[in-house]
Amino acid sequence: MIVADRKPLSEILDMITDRDKILIMGCKGCVTVCNVGGVKEVQILSSSLKIARKKEGRSLTVDQITIERQCDPEYIEQVKATINDYDAVISMACGVGPQFLSEAYPQQKFFPAVNTKFFGGATSHGIWEERCAGCGTCVIHYFDGLCPVARCSKSLMNGPCGGSSKGYCEISKEVPCIWDMIVKKKMEQGRLDDLLCFTPAKNWRTSRDGGPRKSVREELAI
Amino acid sequence: MSTKGTNNKVGSVMVVGAGVAGIQASLDMANAGYYVHLVDSSSSVGGLMAQLDKTFPTNDCAMCVISPFLVEVGRHLNINIIPNSELESLEGEAGAFTAKLKNNPRYIDSVKCTACGQCRQVCPVTAVNEFDCRLDLRKATFIKFPQAVPLSYTIDKNVCIGCGMCEKACLAGAISYSDQARFSEIKVGAVVLAMGNELFDPSLFDTYAYSRHPNVVTSLEFERILSASGPYKGHLMRPYDREVPQKIAWLQCIGSRDINHADHSYCSSVCCMYSIKQSMIAKEHAETPLDAAIFYMDMRTHGKEFERYRERAEKGSGVRFIRSRVHTVEPLDDGGLKLKYIPESGEVLEEVFDMVVLAAGFATSKDTKALAQRLGINLNAHSYAQTSDLTPVSTSREGVFVCGTFQSPKDIPQSVMEASAAAAGATQNLSEQRWSLTLTKELPAEKNFSEEEPKIGVFVCNCGINIGGVADVPAVREYAKTLPNVIHAEDNLFTCSQDTQENIKKIILEKGINRVVVASCSPRTHEPLFQETIREIGLNPYLFEMANIRDQNTWVHMKTPQRATDKAKDLVRMAVAKAALLESLPQVTLDVTQAVLVVGGGVAGLEAALGVARQGFVAFLVERSNELGGMALGLNATWQGEPVLPYVMQLIEDAKKNERIKIFLETEVGHVTGTIGNFTTTLKSANNPLDTKVINHGAAILATGGKEYKPHEYFYGKNPKILTHFDLDAAVRNNDKALKDSKIAVFIQCVGSRTEERAYCSRVCCIHSIKSALILKKLNPEMQIFIIYRDIRTYGLREDLYKEARQQGIRFIRYNKDNPPVIDSDNGQELKLTVKDHILQRPIEMNPDLVVLAAAILPNENKTLFEHFKVPANSDGFLVEAHAKLRPVDFASEGLFLAGIAHYPKSIDESIAQAKAAVSRAMRIVSKNTIAVDSVIASVNPDRCAACLTCVRTCPYNVPRVGEEGYAIIEPSDCHGCGCCVSECPGKAITLKHFTDDQINAKTDALFYIEASC
Amino acid sequence: MNDSYKPKILAFLCNWCSYAGADLAGVSRIQYPPFIRVVRVMCSGRVDPLFIVNALKEGFDGVLVSGCHIGDCHYLEGNKYTVKRMEILAQLLDLSGIGRKRVHLRWASAAEAKPFADNVIEVSNIIKEAGPFNAKDHEMALNALTRALSTTRLRWLVGIDRHLTENENVYHEKTDPILFEKVKNDAITAEYQKALIQEALSKGPVTVREMADQTGIAIYTVSKRLNELELGGMADLKSCEGNTPRFASPV
Amino acid sequence: MNHDFEPQIIAFCCKYCAYAAADLAGSMRLNYPSNIKIIQVPCTGRVDIIHLLRAIEDGADGVYVAGCMEGDCHFVCGNIKTRKKVEYVKKTLSELGIEPERVEMFNLSSAMGPRFAEIANQMGERIRNLGPSPLNIKQAA
Structure with missing residues (x-):
């Protein structure tokens, strides 16, 4: 799923400095699961903003709505009637949300409340880790399910760099070296010699570096 | 079994003595369908435990633990409390007694x-x-x-x-x-005696100066000094001049194990533990560092977790343990007390203490002896109720049962176990009269107010002068009238009194009030009372909210009455705001399968199965091995010398004969699902796992038992002369010649117990060794017998064995953990044993012909079984009960109970008592066909749920699960109502009934006069 | 005793008997020492022991209370109450060390001018012999007396004394006089000692031993009385330096 | 620190420990300021971040949560989760320029009557020193 972090309050407050009637839109999809954009977080953000404004003695009316997802036009359609009554709209969905809204309602101003970060999963209650970089050509089967593209800082394809020490990446002690894990796993499985074959340079064209991407289901799109 | 016709049996029981044992027995019987008359000579129930400050080994506050039981017994529809009364006489036979009472x-x-x-x-x-x-x-x-x-x-x-x-x-x-004074007569089917004991009065001893100096106090007096409701409000001070003592001495065995002064040769079995507890609690209370010393003969910490408790006291809190009998306590003029004593090293020492606590033991009171005499109950030599080990709660008179310290000195868990056992015993022959005399409250159907606007009635209480004397109650009442949705407000002297309750009901009906707010004392004590009152006129109990304007307002703001009045208004405004949002919650009830699964075919399992069957319900008895009887098969006799084998054979035969008991040998428990009242368990046969059988039952009793530890120490197994207790019992049974011919026999205690690896005491080995030694002495009077021990723990009336052993010339040598006895047999045959004698302080050598190792008792290996039932076992492998003191037979998860050695090593009479207790606890569930479940539970709104698993991960009882339905499911009967998942659910999909977000926010909004907004 | 010492004695004379007796002594020119200062009261039963303690506080060396003989009281039983009050006051005065010789109760009817004078002479000599009463030396005792005599417990016991011992109590039995006497004496000693301790407490946090020194009560008794005060909410544990707790009256 | 300022302080107390300790403080007739208003919850685990923020937003000068001693929670670990939430609210308040000390978490057992009064006095004192909540100052001006 898509994992995001909420923006600091100061940044959000700056976005709405001169606006007194706003709408906060939550999304019941990934951001609810990673606890940044669900109904609860919408309420918390609304209360925090009201506190900030009340401190400066300036009133702020905040409406709240959470739709099923902000990445499908029909759901975006649901707020059509009232969307323009606000001075601004804060979307707590991932990066897709504010863009879909802006496309649907050009005259309204949309602000993102979260920083969308990566595709990943929950390793424990309240902790999410990156697992996939969306490079477009999945190769994890060569590395026993441990993806060097997403989980190696340099996305190396042929063995660890010189900086890997005691199983951790040179950039920080919290980041485990994925190659260390790959080699250890291969040794356990007794398939170490798989790594002998040289992996050619990766064709990044299918990744973000190849420009914005699109995927079409021929059987559906008419 | 009385031969009387079963028709004139009476479905009620009289319990004499309302201490913790009497209360437990009454609750068990009242909840299993019998009307209980609870008689006590004093003005209130509670007995000795109500005077205690803390209880060992958990250091829980005694009152916090017992007061819910007091409230429950006080409000129970089927328990009639008769205080200030004595039982004058008891005529008639088991099943139909006539009790004459004198009500003072x-x-x-x-x-x-x-x-x-x-x-x-x-x-x-x-x-x-x-x-x-x-x-x-x-x-x-x-x-x-x-x-x-x-x-x-x-x-x-x-x-x-x-x-x-x-x-x-x-x-x-x-x-x-x-x-x-009045006399009354009550017909009852059985009687349970639980009059308890009183504390020994040490003024007999002039050497301890108890009656001459206020700083010499008994243990109960010291308990009151420590208690927050005591004379010094919990501050540790000595009575003479209120100084905080820096040095306190505890003197053990005052009035116990003493034949010249006190004529009480028995051990009171709890004083060692409560002295350790008092020393630790005193150290916590004292403002300045406190030096605590305990003077003892044998440190008897033989219960569960007691040994570790003593270690914590000695190593953690630095309590000094001095093995010595203090000779005199000499008061000095400045309030200090000089103790003269001789430690093990032999020189005479003097030490001055600020305070001396005499660990006074138990004694049966005069009135108790007189009552026993009147009822024709035989007392033993120590004037305790005479009971056989194999029927531990039955007295000499049929239909009259006994439990608690009137049977023999014991601690609270043992008393509570015996209370439940006595409850099972008393109701066993009355099961045809179950539910015959009990009252049930007919309640009118609940009215549905969902369409109506909230119409709130506010009742402000004066509570005599407790509220009215500080806050201006009429002003609060007038203010309440101005609040939104309030259609009626009044104040009265005592809202909780009987007559006020009646006219509240009238007013609610007259004015059509559909939400009730009472501003008075704490909901913790009075909410159930008011909820029941409004339920009697058709209002759902959850359409009710309290404002605590006494304990949390007038009592704590006495000096500022005006502010107390303003705060009372605020609290009423907040309560009314929440009341407007209250909805009625349905009473969730589940139906019950009236059968009990018993796991384990030892004595405990057999007694449990027979108990359930005799109560009239089906029992499934599952035994892993191919024979019933368990450990008891290897035992010759109980500590009082009653043969065990015939008893066990009779048990097995009764179980096989009883058609309500379904026995499954060589069977193991496969998989367990369901909750209290509705368990489904698959049984699979041990030798071929495919042969399975599914059974339904309402409760389960785990009696998986234990086994003797096979020592690696002391050459066990390498030399035929070295036996364990079970080997010796077997040898005695087939009167092995070697026993008679041996000249020197040696018993070594604490083999495998009280070590780093197993830091617990196996409780029964001292008794078993001494009993066996006496048997050997009888076999061959010339035999020299030695018992090498660390602490002789012949607790309770078992002390007689120790006394007799010394009289028979059996010699006792004490060793400590660091230098145990050493055995070596250089030529394979001749054994040589050397041990350092504690009096000579020099090693002795001997060549024993027979060495008996008092091996530890281990729990049977049942890891998978315990996981199936999701029940915890402690680090030693013994099952962990719900509450060490007051629920020693229940598990924390409802509907599951435990009994026997699986709980902790214990003697056969204690196992039998615990098994009967488990039956009585199971009857609370199985004797009814429906069971009510709490209504304050969490519920999921499916279309808001994003199936994000937060609730699954966060619930402390892992109740929620996300199934193929695609959203979280919370099983109503499993939810405990804490609300953790509700506050963490990112989609706000879960609501906790009666504590919803809106209701809580309404209170904060109301405090700041904000109208109920979105 | 030097003759120059002139004691000041306060005399409460009941209007119907002693006051009239005093007038008659005047009319008959019967002489008696000029030390008494008279306050007329309608009945000796009107005299509250607090008036007497107050008199001693403000400088009198002695107090004389004079009323009608038992049975002559214009209000039938007023003087019977006075007897009970003077008994309790006498006990308290002894307890406080001031001694009962400072206060005297005499009867003199309207016709007994001579006996009245003799009473005055006798009382004057006793007080003269006792010497001047310096209120300052007994300040703590006097304050304690005032406190003790203001407690509902003592006032109630004095008031109910005759009713219980002469007629019947609520159980329609006559209360056993010995039991009542014991209850009364316990109450008197307890309330006086508690009053003394409250005096010590009111001067700021004190320890039990300090209180014992200041009040002269035995240490263990102070500890027990202090406990009664604590249960009645009239004393609090204030602080505890080292091992010695300090107590004070609640603020 | 002006003396005529009367703070409004809300206390979320768990039914099994803190609320019981408050009752005990009452039966011991201890004393603490009258501006503490107690709201009972089954377990502090039920207290949500929104309840604390809502209280501050409504105009409370101080809010604290009182739960069982760690390890003694009637529902195993409700109090430990809530301590984390209180930390989060403190961080949010400091981001908004409001003194984080206005929000606090305490742990006590049901037998600690005196400790409850001590906490109430301590919070009353702390909020009185901090002065009225910034939200109220602008309101009043």
């Missing part, structure tokens, strides 16, 4: 009295306060303790001068001087 006058009507305390304030007469053990005074009109049940004052006629002041002060008009 209280001079205060306990229905009218609300314990507001005005009469105590004005009474001019003071008298010694027995509850605080004469440390302070009470008035002629008094209440035993603030949480007393019945919650009402009493007048002590022999000190009262009859001046009439209390009648003038009583606002509730509860005083009735014309009260007379």
Whole structure:
């Protein structure tokens, strides 16, 4: 799923400095699961903003709505009637949300409340880790399910760099070296010699570096 | 079995003595379909435990633990509490007794009295306060303790001068001087005696100066000194000059194990533990560092977790343990006390202490002996109720049962176990009369107010002067009238009194009130009472909210009455705001399968299965091995010498004969699902797992037993002369010649117990060794017998064995953990044993022909079984009970119970008692066909749920699960209602009924006069 | 005793008997020492022991209370109450060390001018012999007396004394006089000692031993009385330096 | 620190420990400021971040949560989760320029009557020193 972090309050407050009637839109999809954009977080953000404004003695009316997802036009359609009554709209969905809204309602101003970060999963209650970089050509089967593209800082394809020490990446002690894990796993499985074959340079064209991407289901799109 | 016709049996039981044992027995029987008459000679239930500050080994506050039980027994529809009364006589036979009672006058009507305390304030007469053990005074009109049940004052006629002041002060008009002693007669089916014991009075000893110096106190007095409700409000001070003591000495065995002064040769079995507890608690209380010393003969910490408790005291809190019998306590003039004693090293020492606590033991009171005499109950030599080990709770008179310290000195868990066992025993032959005499409250159908606007009634209480004396109650009442949705507001003197309740009901019906707010005391104590009242006129109990304007307002802001009044208004406004949003919650009930699964075919399992069958319900008895009987098959006799084998054979035969018991040998428990009242378990046969059988049952009793530890120490198994207890019992059974011919026999204690690896005491090995030694002595009087021990723990009446052993010339040598006895057999045959004698302080050598190792008792290996039932086992592998003190037979998860050695090593009579107790606890569930579940539970709104698993991960009881339905499911009967998942659910999909977000926010909004917004 | 010492004695004379007796002594020119200062009261039963303690506080060396003989009281039983009050006051005065010789109760009817004078002479000599009463030396005792005599407990017991011992109590029995006497004496000692301790407490946090020194009561008794005060909410544990707790009256 | 300022302080107390300790403080007739208003919850685990923020937003000068001693929670670990939420609210308040000390978490057992009064006095004192909540100052001006 898509994992995001909420923006600091100061940044959000700056976005709405001169606006007194706003709408906060939550999304019941990934951001609810990673606890940044669900109904609860919408309420918390609304209360925090009201506190900030009340401190400066300036009133702020905040409406709240959470739709099923902000990445499908029909759901975006649901707020059509009232969307323009606000001075601004804060979307707590991932990066897709504010863009879909802006496309649907050009005259309204949309602000993102979260920083969308990566595709990943929950390793424990309240902790999410990156697992996939969306490079477009999945190769994890060569590395026993441990993806060097997403989980190696340099996305190396042929063995660890010189900086890997005691199983951790040179950039920080919290980041485990994925190659260390790959080699250890291969040794356990007794398939170490798989790594002998040289992996050619990766064709990044299918990744973000190849420009914005699109995927079409021929059987559906008419 | 009485031969009388079964028709004239009576479905009620009389319990004499309302201490913790009497209360437990009453609750068990009342909840299993019998009407209970609970008689006590004092003015309130609670007994000795109510006087305690903390209880070992958990250091829980005694009152916090017992007061819910007091409230439950006080409010129970089927328990009739008869205070201030004595049982005069008991005629008739088991099943149909006639009990004559003498009800002494209280001079205060306990229905009218609300314990507001005005009469105590004005009474001019003071008298010694027995509850605080004469440390302070009470008035002629008094209440035993603030949480007393019945919650009402009493007048002590022999000190009262009859001046009439209390009648003038009583606002509730509860005083009735014309009260007379009355006699009443009650028909009951059985009687349970639980009169308990009193503490030994040490003024007998002049050497301890107890009656001459206030700083020499008994253990119960010290308990009152430590107690927050005691004379010094919990601050540790000594009575003489209120100084905080820096050095306190505890003297053990005062009035126990003592034949010349006290003529009590038995051990009171709890004093060692409570002295350790008091020393640790005293250290916590003292403002300055406290040096605590315990003078003892044998440190008897033989219960579960007791050994570790002692280690913690010695190593953690630095309590000094001095093995010595103090000779004299000499008072000095500055309040100090000089102790003269001889430690093990032999020189005479003197040490000055600030305070001395005499660990006084138990003794049967005069009245108890007289009552036993009147009822024809045989007492043993120590004037405790005579019982056989194999029927531990039955007295000499049929239909009369005994439990608690009147049977023999014991601690609270053992008393509570015996209470439940006595409950099972008493009701066993009355099962045809179950539910015959019990009352059930007919309640009108609940009215549906969902369409109606909220119409709130506010009832403000004065509580005598407790609220009215500080806050301006009429002003609060007038203010309440101005609040939104309030259609009626009134104030009254005592909202909780019987008559006020009646007219509240009238007003609610007249005005069509559909939400009730009571502004008075704490919901913790009075919410159930008011909820029941409004339920009686068709209002759902959850359409009710309380504002605590006494304990959390007038009582804590006495000096600022105006602010207390303003705060009362705020609290009422907040309560009314929440009341407007309250909805009625349905009462969730589940139906019950009236059968019990018993796991384990030892004595405990057999007794449990037979108990359930005799109560009239089906029992499934599952045994892993191919034979019933368990460990008991290897035992010759109980500590009182009763043969075990015939008893076990009879048990097995009864079980096989009884058609309500379904026996499954060589069968194991496969998979367990379901909750209290509705378990489904698959049984699979041990030798071929495919052969499975599914059974349904309402409760389960785990009696998986234990086994003897096979020692690696002391050459066991390498030399035929070295046996364990079970080997010796077997040898005695087939009267092995070698026993008779051996000249020197040696018993070595604590083999495998009380070590780093197994830091617990196996409780029964001392008794078993001494009993076997006596048998060997009888076999061959010339044999020299030695018992090499660390602490002799012949607790309770078992001390007689130790006394007799010494008389028979059996010699006892003490060793400590660091230098145990050493055995070596250089030539394979001849054994050589060397041990350092504790008196000579020099090693002795001997060549024993027979060495018996008192091996530890281990729990049977059942890891998978325990996981199936999701029940915890402690680090030693023994099952962990719900509460060490007051629920020693239940598991934390409802509907599951435990018994026997699987709980902790214990003697056969204790196992039998615990098994019967488990039956009685199971009857609470299985004797009914439906069971009610709490209504304050969490529920999921499917279309808001994003199936994000937060609730699954966060629930402390892992109740929620996300199934193929695609959203979270919370099983109503499993949810405990804590609300953790509700506050963490990112989609706000879960609501906790009666504590929803809106209801909580309504309270904060109301405080700041914000109208109920979105 | 130097003759120059002139004691000041306050005399409460009941209007119907002693006051009239005093007038008659005047009319008959019967001489008696000029030390008494008379306050007329309608009945000796009107005299509250607090008036007497107050008199001693403000400088009198002695107090004489004079009323009608038992049975002659214009209000039938007023003087019977006075007897009970003077008994309790006498006990308290002894307890406080001031001694009962400072206060005297005499009867003199309207016709007994001579006996009245003799009473005055006798009382004057006793007080003269006792010497001047310096209120300052007994300040703590006097304050304690005032406190003790203001407690509902003592006032109620004195008031109810005759009713219980002569007629019947609420149980329609006659209270056993020995039991009542014991209850009364316990109450008197207890209330006086508690009053003394409250005096010590009111001067700021004190320890039990300090209180014992200041009040002269035995240490263990102070500890027990202190406990009664604590249960009545009239004393609090204030602080505890080292091992010695300090107590004070609640603020 | 002006003396006529009367703070409004809300206390979320768990039914099994803190609320019971508050009752005990009452039966011991201890004393603490009257501006503490107690709201009972089954377990502090039920207290949500929104309840604390809502209280501050409504105008409370101080809010604290009182739960069982760690390890003794009637529902195993409700109090430990809530301590984390209180930390989060403190961080949010400091981001908004409001003194984080206005929000606090305490742990006590049901037998600690005196400790409850001590906490109430301590919070009353702390909020009185901090002065009225910034939200109220602008309101009043």
